[in-house]
Structure formats: structure tokens, C-alpha cells
Amino acid sequence: MGDGPARVDVALFGRDRELGLLDALLEAAARREAQSVLVTGVVGVGKTALTRHAADRRPRTSVLAGACLPLVSIAVPLLAVRSLLRSAPASAAAAPQNAGTGIPDLARLDDWLSGLCAEQPVVVLVDDLQWADQATLDVLTFLIAGPAARRLAILATIRSDEVGDDHVLQRWLADIRRLPRVTEIGLGPLDHDATAAQISSLLGQVVHTALVDDVFARSGGNPYLSRLIVQGLAPTARRIDAELPRDLRTAVLGTWSRLASAAREATTALAVAGVPLAPAELAFALPVGESRVRGALQAAAGVGLVETRTDGTYWFVHPLSAEVLEGSLPAERRRSLHAAFAMFLETRGARGDLRTATAVADHWNRGGIPIAAYRSALRAADIAESSGAWLDALRMLERAASLWDRDRGDDVTAILRRRIGAARNAGALQAELGAIDALLGAPGEGSSGADAAEVSRLLLRRIHLRFMNGNAFFDLEETRRAVAAAPPGTTAHASALAELAHAGAWHGDPAAPENARRALDEARAHDDDATLSYALTANAMQAVLAEDGARGLELAEAGAEAALRARDWLALGHAALWEANACETWAAQSYASRVGVRSAQMREQGAPHAYIAWLAGNQAMSSLAAGDWEECAVRLREALASDPGPVGDVQARLTAARLAALQGRQREAEQHLARAEELFEVTSDFLAHPFDPIRAEVRLGGHDPGGAQDAAQRGIAAEGMPPTMCEWLLPLAARAIADRIGATRDAGGDTRSIQDELEAFVAAHPDIIRDFGNSTPLWESQIHALGALYASERARGLADADESERWIVAADALVTACLPWEQAYARRRAAEALLVRDGDRLRGADQLRRGLVLAQTLAAAPIESELRALARRARVALATPAPVDGDRLSAVAITPRERDILSLVVAGRTYGEIARELVISEKTVSTHISHLLGKTGTANRIELAGFAERALSAQDG
Numbered sequence: 001m002g003d004g005p006a007r008v009d010v011a012l013f014g015r016d017r018e019l020g021l022l023d024a025l026l027e028a029a030a031r032r033e034a035q036s037v038l039v040t041g042v043v044g045v046g047k048t049a050l051t052r053h054a055a056d057r058r059p060r061t062s063v064l065a066g067a068c069l070p071l072v073s074i075a076v077p078l079l080a081v082r083s084l085l086r087s088a089p090a091s092a093a094a095a096p097q098n099a100g101t102g103i104p105d106l107a108r109l110d111d112w113l114s115g116l117c118a119e120q121p122v123v124v125l126v127d128d129l130q131w132a133d134q135a136t137l138d139v140l141t142f143l144i145a146g147p148a149a150r151r152l153a154i155l156a157t158i159r160s161d162e163v164g165d166d167h168v169l170q171r172w173l174a175d176i177r178r179l180p181r182v183t184e185i186g187l188g189p190l191d192h193d194a195t196a197a198q199i200s201s202l203l204g205q206v207v208h209t210a211l212v213d214d215v216f217a218r219s220g221g222n223p224y225l226s227r228l229i230v231q232g233l234a235p236t237a238r239r240i241d242a243e244l245p246r247d248l249r250t251a252v253l254g255t256w257s258r259l260a261s262a263a264r265e266a267t268t269a270l271a272v273a274g275v276p277l278a279p280a281e282l283a284f285a286l287p288v289g290e291s292r293v294r295g296a297l298q299a300a301a302g303v304g305l306v307e308t309r310t311d312g313t314y315w316f317v318h319p320l321s322a323e324v325l326e327g328s329l330p331a332e333r334r335r336s337l338h339a340a341f342a343m344f345l346e347t348r349g350a351r352g353d354l355r356t357a358t359a360v361a362d363h364w365n366r367g368g369i370p371i372a373a374y375r376s377a378l379r380a381a382d383i384a385e386s387s388g389a390w391l392d393a394l395r396m397l398e399r400a401a402s403l404w405d406r407d408r409g410d411d412v413t414a415i416l417r418r419r420i421g422a423a424r425n426a427g428a429l430q431a432e433l434g435a436i437d438a439l440l441g442a443p444g445e446g447s448s449g450a451d452a453a454e455v456s457r458l459l460l461r462r463i464h465l466r467f468m469n470g471n472a473f474f475d476l477e478e479t480r481r482a483v484a485a486a487p488p489g490t491t492a493h494a495s496a497l498a499e500l501a502h503a504g505a506w507h508g509d510p511a512a513p514e515n516a517r518r519a520l521d522e523a524r525a526h527d528d529d530a531t532l533s534y535a536l537t538a539n540a541m542q543a544v545l546a547e548d549g550a551r552g553l554e555l556a557e558a559g560a561e562a563a564l565r566a567r568d569w570l571a572l573g574h575a576a577l578w579e580a581n582a583c584e585t586w587a588a589q590s591y592a593s594r595v596g597v598r599s600a601q602m603r604e605q606g607a608p609h610a611y612i613a614w615l616a617g618n619q620a621m622s623s624l625a626a627g628d629w630e631e632c633a634v635r636l637r638e639a640l641a642s643d644p645g646p647v648g649d650v651q652a653r654l655t656a657a658r659l660a661a662l663q664g665r666q667r668e669a670e671q672h673l674a675r676a677e678e679l680f681e682v683t684s685d686f687l688a689h690p691f692d693p694i695r696a697e698v699r700l701g702g703h704d705p706g707g708a709q710d711a712a713q714r715g716i717a718a719e720g721m722p723p724t725m726c727e728w729l730l731p732l733a734a735r736a737i738a739d740r741i742g743a744t745r746d747a748g749g750d751t752r753s754i755q756d757e758l759e760a761f762v763a764a765h766p767d768i769i770r771d772f773g774n775s776t777p778l779w780e781s782q783i784h785a786l787g788a789l790y791a792s793e794r795a796r797g798l799a800d801a802d803e804s805e806r807w808i809v810a811a812d813a814l815v816t817a818c819l820p821w822e823q824a825y826a827r828r829r830a831a832e833a834l835l836v837r838d839g840d841r842l843r844g845a846d847q848l849r850r851g852l853v854l855a856q857t858l859a860a861a862p863i864e865s866e867l868r869a870l871a872r873r874a875r876v877a878l879a880t881p882a883p884v885d886g887d888r889l890s891a892v893a894i895t896p897r898e899r900d901i902l903s904l905v906v907a908g909r910t911y912g913e914i915a916r917e918l919v920i921s922e923k924t925v926s927t928h929i930s931h932l933l934g935k936t937g938t939a940n941r942i943e944l945a946g947f948a949e950r951a952l953s954a955q956d957g
Contacts, residue, residue, distance in 0.1 A: 012053055013201070013223070014194025015046065018185055022054040022155075025183060029153035030058070030121040034181060036144045036154040038129075038173070041187035042304065042317065044224025044251070047157035048127050050187065055123040055155065062089050062120055067127035068136065077135045080126050092116055106142050113143065114150055121151040129158045130169055137172045145179055160186075161304030161317055162255075189221030192641075198223055203235040205671035206656075210238040210643045220319045225251070229320075236678055244324060252324040255305050262288070266296035267305060267316075271325035272337040275359055276313035281348075285340040339367035342376075354383045358392055365399060374403040381418065390426035397422055398431070401438075413439060420461075427569075427608020429645045433465040456486035460499050464570050468610070470646040470680030473687065474503035491531045494522035498534040502574075505541050506687060507720045516542045529566035533559045537575045544582050549774035552582035560598060569611035572598060576615060585779035586618075586724065587625035588818065592635075595619050610645030617644070617651025621690075624659055627820035627858060632659055650676045650689055658694045661701040662821050664861030669698045684714050690725035692718075696732040701862065705743070709736035716769065726769040727783060731790045731822075737761060738797035758797045762790075778818065785810065785817035789826060796829065804833035804840070808847065820854060824863050827851025831867065835874040842912045845876045852878065877908025892935050901928045906945045 012019060022037065029035045039047045055063045066083030092115075116122050126132075126140065144154055163169050176182055190198065196212040211233075218240065219225035228248035229240055256264060269285050270277060279294035286293060297314045300306045305321065306314045316322050326334060342363035345356055357380035365373035377400040384393035397419040404412050416439040423432035436458050459482035466472040479500045486493035497519035504512030516538040523535035536559030543552035556579035563571035576598035580591045599615040620635035632655065639652040653676035660669035673695065677683055683691040692715030699708035712733035715723055737758045741751045768787045773779075788810035795803040807830035814823035828851045834844030848867055855864040871878050881903045894902065897918075904914045911929075915922045929941065938944045 012046070012049060013198040014190040015050055015187075018050060018187060019054060021183075021185060022050070026054060026058055026121075026123065026153050029123075030061075030151055032149045032151055034146070034148050034150050034152045036156075036176075036179070036182045038156050038158060038176070038182070038184045039187055040158045040160045040184065042161040042222070043159050044222045045187050045189060046223045047159075047187055049223075051125055051155040051157060055125060055153075058121065058123065060120050062092075062116055062122045063125065064088060064122065065125040065127075068129060068131040068133075070128075070131045077133055078139065080132060080136050081139050084124060084126070088116070092119075106139065109139070110143065110146055113152065114147065117150040117152050122153070124152070124154045126154070126156040129156050130162045130167070132169070134168070137169070141172070141176065144176060144182065148181065159304075164302050164304075189219075190223055190226075191221060192216050195219070195221055195223075195226055198226055199230050202227060202230055203233060205235045206653075206668065206675060207235060208238045208675070209640050209649070211240070213643060214239050218320050218323070222318065225318065225320055236675075244320075244327065248320070249324050249328070252318065252320050253328065255303050256300075256321070256325065259300060259303065259305070260296075262292060263296040263299040266293050267300050267321075268325050268329060269337060270297075270306070270314060271316070271322035272329070272334060273341050274322065274326075274362065275355070276309055276311075276315035278311075278313050281344070282314075284344045285337055335366070335368045338363045339369060342367055342369075342372070354380070354387055354389055354392060357383045358396065361396060361399065365403075370403050370405075374400055374405075377403065378415075381422075385418070385422065388425075390422045391428070394419060394422040394426055394428055394431055425608075427610040427645065429465055429468045429610055433462065433469055433471075436462050436465065452485055452487055453490050453492040456482045456492040456496050459485060460492075460495055463499060463503070468570070468614075468645060468647045470650060470686070472681075473685050474499075474506050476500075476503050476507050476509065479503045489522070489525075491523070491526045491528045494519050494526065495531045495534055497522065498531070498538040501538040502534075502541060505538075505545060505721065513542045513546075529562040530568040530571060533562035533566060533568060533571040533575060535559075536562060537571065537578055540575070540578045540582060544578060544774045545772045547774050549582045549776070552774060553579060556582055564601060564605065567605065567607075569602060569607045572602065572607075573611050573614050577618060582774055584776055585773070585782060586622050587782060588778055589623060589626040589628060589631075592619045592622035592626070592628075592631070595622070609642045610648055613639040613642075613644030613648030614651060617648050617655060620652060621655040621658075624655055624662075625821075626818060629659060629663070629858060646679045650679050650686075653679070654689060654691065654694050657698055661694075661698045662862075663859050664701070664865070666698075666701050669701060673698050684718060684723075687718065687721055687723040690723060690728075691715075692723065693725040693728045693732060696729070696736065700732070700736065700739070705736040705739035709733055709740070712736060716765065722769050722771050724771070726771050727786050730765050730768055731786055731793055733761065733765075734758065734790055734793035734797065738793050741797045755798055758794060762794050781813070782817040782819060785813035785819060785822070788813045789822060792826065792829065796833075804830055804838050804843075807833055808843075811847070811851075820858060821860065824851050824854040824858060824860055827854065828863050828867055828870075832870060835870065835876070841874070841876075841910070842916050844874065845913060846916070848874075848876055849878065881907040881909070894932065894935065898928050898932055901925060902932060902944070902948055905929065905932075905941055906948050908945070 025035045025037055037051075039051055041047050052065075055061070064084045064087050066080035066087065068080045071079075113122065124143070126136075129137075129140075132140075140154070140156065143152075146152075158169070158173075163173075177184065192212065195216045196207070196209075199212055199215060200207050211230075215226050215229050219229055225248065228245055228251060231245045231247065233240065256267060259267070266282060266286065270282055273282065273285070279297055280290045282297070283290045283293045297306060301308055301314065304317055307317050308314055329337075342360050345360045345363065348356075357376070361373060361376040361380045364376050367373075377396045381393045381396035381400065384390070384396060397415055401412065401415050401419060404415065416435050419435040420432055420439065423429075423435055440455070440458050440462070459478060463472075463475060463478050463482070467474055472478075479496065483493070483496040483500050486496045497515050500509075501512045501516035501519055503509075504515060509515075516535070519535040520539050523532045526532075536555050540552045540555035540559060543549075543555060556575050559575035560572055560579055563569075563575050576595055579598070580586070580594040583594060584591045595615050595618050599612055599619065602612045602615065616635045616639040620632045620639065623629070623635060624632040636652050636656050636659075639648055643649075644652060653672045657669045657672035657676065660666070660672060676689075676691070680686060680689075683689075692711045695711035696708040696715075699705070699711055712729045715726065715729045716733065718726075737754065741754045741758065744751045744754060768783055768790060770783060788806070792803070792806040792810045794800075795806045800806070807826050811823050811826035811830055814820075814826055827847050831844050831848035831851060834840040834847060838844070848871055852864060852867045852871075854860075855867060868878070870876075900918060901914055904917060909917070911922045911925045914925045918925075929944070932944055933939065936944060936947045938947050
């Protein structure tokens, strides 16, 4: 390596394709096929980071680095070339230069570079060719056109946004592109996923999707701008700060500040306009003519600040430029420009156009004219509602509500009702809840503008939204208020009764079944699909809890179809989950598949993402439990692809935390769990979400058995219906206590008190906690298998003589239960007990290998690592036996039985292991191996295995 610029450890995101291409080109150069690469892209897109990263990870390579600079008042010929020469390895001969000038002689320079390439591969990095002088370009042309058979790669970066049609570099590029072995890589912005990975890395944890959306919308995927935007943000932030970081403003304004005053004024006015405009339109707000505005915009386009669109309008290349430029204006000038654009847009007409209407409303508001802003916001909301643009409608209605003045005599409750409708259609759960709270007034009070039935419906919707937003879990008292408020015989009363039955079931209310029956009777008296759906699902829930799965399925399917007709997505989500519950336990792929059918219907019908994410999170959790972690990852990505809303976000984060913990990504697991806990005001009380079991698993992954035990015992103590994943709580608690015993024993401490604690715990909780619901063969097998796991953990903690047998029984039961993660863990414990304590090598090796195969399939890195370490300590061969083709061993005639034995010998199996696997005696194995030794002329098993491997390898060759 040279003495040049220090290596940088750059984290790259979303550049796998480009990095792979660079790697291939650098590898070709290392094989004496000289390469030249031009990496182009706008400023901040990561050109330098990519080339430096690709060069730095090349082994035994000299890297020469130099950069061109935008010098204005002085000229330094060959600046980048001089830097390259200074960065040469200290061990290299001095770079040739002409005496006095310091300018290298091209022929001597080329010879010197060839000498370096003879010693080891050389990578030449040249940054920012758009600022290169002609002499530098001539040197690069000479080097690029040099000998093809040398270990040289030249990587040059170019800011494409600063190379206009008349730039001096264009002619050079035209010539260079015609040379052989020249590759051009255009580097575009990062996509949404790569931006999310970058931000999470910068902030140190998995960040909220809403923050990624906000940053991506502002930066356009430019990694440099994204980094500046999130500078100083808390990892829990959901939005970027209103005040953009100073470094970001400086970076964005750099090009703008070098423009002439006319171009600066025109682009600033364009930024305030907030939409692409033609020069004639922009001239309306400026005291100059159209031709001068056109010239100013063309100058800005020449430096890459704005670009010309196909319709003749101009807009900024980087989305942030407009925001930063507007923010740099004095307040009075900013307001006057906004008012001018508002008047211009209103004068221009197109009142029925949503984009124009919202722009008018925004300009009046930012221009500080409240009356005009209020009226224009309502007009824009009208247009948005009629066109189904619910997010725009919601924004305009929220604006109108904030500007409402009671002295005008307008009815604010009408605006609030419209806000509720817009938010519901948009899936904006927090906004809808806020509007309902505003309409109802303070808790405990009704709204003067609402009748009794409306108050009841609003109370019910608030209960549902508090659940979806993680504020409260189906409040029973609030539901009773809704029933009391609803006039008997109305749809509101039937809906309230259905919710009372639903909430009551979760909280153990004995009146819940009767309330469900009454709700359905009343709902059938009305022609209202939404009310019918909630009533049907409440009864489906009761049927499932009464273990009448067939009846529950019938009711839930009818509830789902009614919800689809009503386009009530919350109702459909509830029906979908109880439809699946009626058929199978949640920890099954068939459960995930049923939920997936309804999730697909939501997508087809255009449901808001929050509801789709809710079901996708449930699908992911079920797929994970069943061992299909790749499908789980797909569903998690679907759920988190946009803002999933709190309930969908929590479901996905908990599942992501469990997946990460099981696969050994502990930091990621803790981050996902922390995000889930931040999103909900209460956690353990949310019985539908497995906070406590997953907390316990994450704590165990982090070697915190005390924290795992606390989490599991919180779940065990939950009141009302047992929480989801309750069946796992006792095995997890016992595992945590057993881990504490093991840690104490390893430290030489007295374990008796902790063992007494374990005995007392098992005595207090002798049986696995059963969730309520329809009994199925799979669920019963899971209860049995988890019970066996619980017994095994107790045996481990108490060092029972039958511990190994209990682990084998548990592992085999977990096969039937289709719980592969737990099975892999049980195999690991069985192998450990058999090999370490019992000294049973044959059975221990069998359990170890079976566990290892499963751990590899699941990508369960912690278990795989523990099993491999155990195999090393116990000297257990892990090679998988491969069939030996006797016909290919042409020099040796072997029988079919000898062929089977030879394959196991090659895999490193002992006599006893071979006998056990082939169900023959060790004596028979010994006899066959003696025959094989004689036939092959080898002295022992090791030589025999080597002979077979060499023979087969030769045949393959």
C-alpha cells in the first residue's frame, strides 16, 4: 500500500450491483488486463465512496489517489496528477518529473507506472474530473491508452450535474469512450430500502418507516443529503426537524451561491412557487421580463441546480433545493412571494384542478392571509374528496380547522366530521382518532353537535382506533358507555353490543356470549353490512372460544364477506383473524395462508396500508413459528414498506425481533423490540400481541436470564384471556431459571436456592398455559411438545439423571408439533447432555447432526455455532455422508454394503456410529472394513477414506 490518503471504512448501501461490476473489473486488471472506469452521478450520490471502497478491499494493491479542485483565483496545472504521485508507496522509486516545473514527463511517467504494476496491482483514483484542467485530461488519456497487459485500473469520478453540453469535458469523454477497456458506470440515487438501511446505520438502530419516507422524499435517495438530513436526529424520530441542519443548507446552497444575482432571484422565486413553472409564469412574481427570467433559469440549469422538463417548465434537480432556498428568504419577502403566487394561480384559473387548488391554499396560508387560506383550504378539500385524494383532503381539512374562527359563524363540527371521514379513508389512524376526540370533546362528555347514535358510533370507533394506535386494549367501560349512549333498536346499538361482546371476551366477562347473540339478532334487523360484520365476528369469536371451530369458521367467513361489501377494513381484519383462529392455531403455515387470502383482498380493493400491514404482520408471525423464515421476511417487508400504523408496526417489529433473536442478530432484535415498546403506551396488557414471550426470547439471546424470567412471569400473571404465545411462557421461564443455575454453577457458586426456586415455580405452574380457542390436532401436539420442553428445562436445572432422555422426547414431539426452532434447540440440549454428561457418543452425535442440519436450514446461527463448538470439543465428525459410486472406483470391486460403509467412513463416522446407522453389529462393520482395507491396500480407516476421496476426485477431474 502507498503512503497516500488514509483508507476509509465506508458503509455502502444499495450498491451491490455496481460494486460487483467494479470488483470484476479490478480482478481483470489484477490479471494483467488494464481497465479504466468512469463513475458518473450527481453530487453526493456516493461516487467517491464506491470507488474508494472497491479499491481499499483489494489485497496487496497499491492505491494512488488524487482529486481535481474547483480553484478560481489560481491555476495549478496537473493538480490531481501531482497528488497521485505523492500518494505512491514509500518503497517505490521516485516518480519522474521534469526539473524545475514538477510536471511529469509522460513517457517516463508511463514507464514508472508500469514498474509499479510489475510489483503488484495498481489502482489509480481520480476524483471530480469535471474540474480537471486540460493537461490532466491529456495525462489520463495517455495512461488509459497505454499498454493493455499491465495490472492497472484507473477509476475516475465525474459530477454529471456539472457537465453541460458545452463543458470542456464533453469532447474528452467522447474520445475516451471509444478506447478499449473503458467502462462507464452511472450511479443513481439509492432506493427506499437502501436509504432505510443507511439511516438505520447512521442512527444506530432500526428507524421508523415514517422517518425513512420523510428523508427519502426530501433527499431523493441521495446518500450525502440523507446523511445531512438525519444529522443530530434521535433514533426514535418519525419526522425530520422543521429546521434543517446547517450543514445541509450549506451543501444545498453551494452551487446556488455561485450564480449571478438574476439566477439566484429567479430560482428563489421558483422555490417559493413550489411547483414547476415556465419562465412566463415565474415572471409574474418578479419585476423583470420573461426573457430575463428564461436566461436566469438557463444559467441555473447549466450548473445542474434546475432542469428543463419536457413541457417547458423548470424545476430543481434535488428535491431539497426548493425547501432550503425558501427557508433562506427573509420572512416578509417570503410572505409577499407566496401571496403573489396565490393570486397568480387563482387568476390563471383551473379551479377544479386539485394540484392548483392545494397550491393556492398553501400559498395563501404561507402568505399569512388567514381568511383566504381558510376558504381556499375548504375549496381544495371539496375537490380532493370528490376525486378520492383522501390524504390531500385530510391535510386541507386540518388546515381549515386550525384556521377556523367562531366569529365567522361556520360550523366547525362539519369540518371535524369531514376530517374523520377523510382520515378513515386514508388510513390515517392517529389523525382520525384526534378528530374524533375533538368532536366528542373531553373524555366523559358528549358533543353538543352530535346525536345519541352518533356519539355511540364515535365512542366505538375511538375504542377501535385506540387499539390500532396502541393506546388501550378494548376498554370495557368505554364500550359500556357506547351501549348506554345508543338508542335501542338502532344499528348503533347493535354495533355497541357486538363490541361489548368482543371486549368482554378478552376481559373474561361472563355476559359476553349473550351480548354477542343479542348483537347479531339486532344487526340482522338492519340493512347495514358493517354492523352485521362486527356482530358476526363477535359471535365467531365466542364459537371459537367455546371450541366450536366449524361454527366459528362459518360466522367469521360471513363476517369477512360483509366487511368487504361495507369496505370496512378494521372489520375485515378482525374477521380474518378469527376466521383463521377457527381453523388452526396461529403457529402454523395454514393459519398464515388463510390470513394471506384476506390480506390480498384488501390490496385488491385498495385498502389503506395500515390495515394490510396489520394482517401482513400476523402472517409473518405465523410463518416464523412454522419455520418458514424466508416467507416471514417477505411479509415483514410488505408490512413495513410504508407507514404501517402503530398496530401493524408493533406486530411486524415483534416478529422481526423474534426472527433476529433466533438467527443471532442480537442488536437488531433489541432495536426492533425497543421500537415496538415505544409505539404502544401499554404493552403486556395488549393480549393480542406477544410482548412478554418475545421479550423473554430476546433477553435470552442477550444472555440476560434474569430479564427473560421477569418478562415471562409478567405474561404468566396477565389477567383475562391468556396472551398470544402464552404456551411458550412456562418453558421460557424455566429455561431462564435453568440458565441462571448454570451460570452460578460455572462461577463456583451455590445453586441450591435457585434450584429450590425452580422447583417452587414448577409446583405453582405444573401445566402449560393453554390459550382459549378451538382445539385442533396440531395445537394439541404443540401443547404436548411444549410441555415436554418445559419438563426438559426443569430436568436441566435440577441435573436430573433422565435429562438427556427428556430432551430427546421433547425434540421428537416438537417434530410432530411443527415447531422447528424449538426442535433445533432441544436437539442441541440433547446432544450436550448425551455427549458431555452421559458419555453416549453414538446417540449424542446423532442428535448433534440432526440439530445442525435443522439449524442450518433455519439460519439459526446461535444454535449452529453451539453445535459446531460441541462437535469440536467432543470430536464428532460433521461431514454429511455422500453416496459412493462403486462403478467409478474402477480399480476396486466393492459390494453394495461395502459401498454404504465406505461413504460413512469418508464422512468420519466411527464403527459404532456406522453400526447404528446401518442397523448392523460393530463386528460386522469391522469385517467389512477389513475387506475394504485389503482390496484398497490401505492400512486403516483414515487411509481408506483418503483413498476413496482421491479416487473419486480423479474421476471428477
